[in-house]
Amino acid sequence: MAQSVLMNEQELTALLIREFPQIAVGEEFVVESVGPMRAVMRLRGQDKHLRPGGTISGPSMFALADVCLYVAIMAQIGPQSLTVTTNLNINFLRKPESGDLVAQCKLLKLGKRLAVGEVYLHSPGVEEPVAHASGTYSIPPRP
Amino acid sequence: MAQSVLMNEQELTALLIREFPQIAVGEEFVVESVGPMRAVMRLRGQDKHLRPGGTISGPSMFALADVCLYVAIMAQIGPQSLTVTTNLNINFLRKPESGDLVAQCKLLKLGKRLAVGEVYLHSPGVEEPVAHASGTYSIPPRP
């Protein structure tokens, strides 16, 4: 873990388990690494994400991009449970391979009220991205 | 069902069950009605869509908007299983009530190669929308 982040991978995983009980954090959604203005997560390919032809579903890719952006922000500012997505735009570029999917998030702006980032989704080992998202989170006022 | 659509609610439900085995069509995701360039779907609120505070998760809202747009397109052009989302942009506007969520899709363009639509998501009986999405599907070339 980079020294300049406020939460490490274990703390972020614990936060996700607490805040997102409906997704299988640590099993399907794994925090791989975080650093300054960056985060990497992995979606472990499992049957329920699959569409016919064996690819991961759009909503699963959306969830992975969204949670990876959340993790990148939390790593920078620490746990702020009322931080919520306000906008997410996703382009689906090509069919993912069956198996895992890796998300790489870079924060483009970390303001007092808004954080903006982009996320690339790749099938591991494949150069061309599967999807690309950009999104905004609203950060609650701090006392 | 309006006469000018090619598939009715039952046929669309059967198509979704076949094409999206990973979502609980007919239980959670229900096709309520379709008409010319329009579709209405309902997400039945259930525990696994909930975030802390009892609201429906972002990925569930994304899934509902995405599948409602798909249903509106299929109703117009008939089953084209290779029709895929290329872009989806969603604005999250306010916390949904716990319970069901209703999606209303209107197609803005139905071209030979691309279809574009917008989707409003509402908690039933509440005037102000919970989220608003716009998205594009790519339609495969037909012989």
Added chain:
Amino acid sequence: MAQSVLMNEQELTALLIREFPQIAVGEEFVVESVGPMRAVMRLRGQDKHLRPGGTISGPSMFALADVCLYVAIMAQIGPQSLTVTTNLNINFLRKPESGDLVAQCKLLKLGKRLAVGEVYLHSPGVEEPVAHASGTYSIPPRP
């Protein structure tokens, strides 16, 4: 003008002239009407907006959508000169006719910090929209 807005068409036109000196407010960009959570503007078709084939350019459509959203917000909250666009997503649907273009904005959310709206762009008298945009403005903290 509806009674429930804080600025009328003339006041909004004067504000645009002051805040956006680089666009030809009142000549090319005309505030047609405002009402609760709504605004209508017109872009008068002129040569410099034209692309080959006589259609209005993408950036001109973007500008019209963006300024119409701004006008709808200002009508509700009064002049807040630091209100700025944070996100705008636009789908170009079909070629506009040569001539004018009309924008109809509806606000979907008017919060303390963020306002979100959608904008339809039409060639006058043509039912199918030319473009559809949704966007977010950040509203500065008020004392």
Added chain:
Amino acid sequence: MAQSVLMNEQELTALLIREFPQIAVGEEFVVESVGPMRAVMRLRGQDKHLRPGGTISGPSMFALADVCLYVAIMAQIGPQSLTVTTNLNINFLRKPESGDLVAQCKLLKLGKRLAVGEVYLHSPGVEEPVAHASGTYSIPPRP
């Protein structure tokens, strides 16, 4: 110019002048370099792009991002005059400095029918981006 592109900077500039007569190509909008799946353009800061406070306007940033994506695509596929923007999403991140603005486009997908890319906008010499866009162009069928 990289060997693997079909058009060099001079040819692209000539194409822009022909296709976009309403923007001042070569004066305000300058093609700086192109390479495989990449393009760099510069907007020369001039009065009419300025808003109060001396920053470049949103529509000018939109235009720069849009044309830079167009140039990156044309460099790859050669002149296809019916290639048109179908979607563009832009996040405005911070106020640009007065002066020039540089756009860096990377293509994420170059399919037969759709091309998708992202564009970073920077004030020259400033590390943090001013805006970030992603967009889709539709490519006409080739005989």
